[in-house]
Amino acid sequence: MQASAQFMPPAPTGRSLMRRPDFDPTLLRVLVAEDNPHFRRLIRTVLTGLAIDQVTEAGNGAEALKLVQTRHFDLGIVDFRMEPVDGIAFTRQVRTDPDSANPYLPIIMVTAHGDPKLIATARNAGVSEFLVKPISAKSLLARLVAVVEHPRAFIRTASYFGPDRRRRQQPFDGSEKRQAPTTPD
């Protein structure tokens, strides 16, 4: 079941990827947090194939949190299901902990779950993009392109801090309640 697709923008097709300008992410430093060692190896292999060699692995969300506090990463790829700290708790901590070293870290959540409620929970924690298992080189590249090419503005409200959860910017007649864009805190 791919019910989560309703929350996700359509992935670029192979054709559109082939038409796009060269995408060279060799300088990116990527943190991969995944408790399954085989899946970690798979993700690292794909990243290496995409010429991303600066990959750091964490076996769970707790390890990943320690790493983001001490090292700079440009992107986090985190699994949904991990113990003792799962991908949602990791994301929430990165986004909202007052001592977070990188609250704007783009976070791609990898999940085999199609449950829309779980996807909504992850999105409300501040996840940037979703990558549905089983992954392919094309699907991972598509998500990389999405976070690099189309970074979403961040929203801070009393109850949320993270990427704008609206996928579509639809016009409306009312007055804009959000203030003009500001620079990061």
Add this chain to the structure above:
Amino acid sequence: MTDETDKPKAEAPPDPNPRLIKPPRQLADKVTRTPDGVDTATLERAEKMIASLQGSYLEWVEGDLERLQKAHDQAEAALAAGGDPTADLKALFEVAHDMKGQGGSFNYHLITQVGAYLCRFLEQIDPPAEKRHLEIAKVHVDTMRLVVSQRLEGDGGPAGKNLIRGLEAVLAKHRG
């Protein structure tokens, strides 16, 4: 598309002062884009590297099958002893869930499909599980073992279709 989560909750007053923040563009600044290139070579290289892992996948999926079998056997033993197999079925679910997430990456889409069926079936059991539930779970385990032992890649051809048809018939009979 209607997204319930975007709607303000009835009990929560609108935030009087939400702020839109432009995030740092550190990511885009690091990615080189040239005007004349296309990225098919990179994508093909990454796909080839996944394909090169297939031998390793077949090794580690054997380990997954053993864990699947062990969890099932323990569930059966717990039930036979008059105990509660819930913890063993949770372990079974965890392994099936991992297998579901990996098979398709290595062109073993049937592993992903049967793993998804097994996860869904286990989620729908209203505890305590009964012997008939374990029997159906066993059909899933056996099907996954056949997919691997017969190297049924892709949709598995006629053999794969027969396996899926048989599994779906078992599930349909269970649902009545």
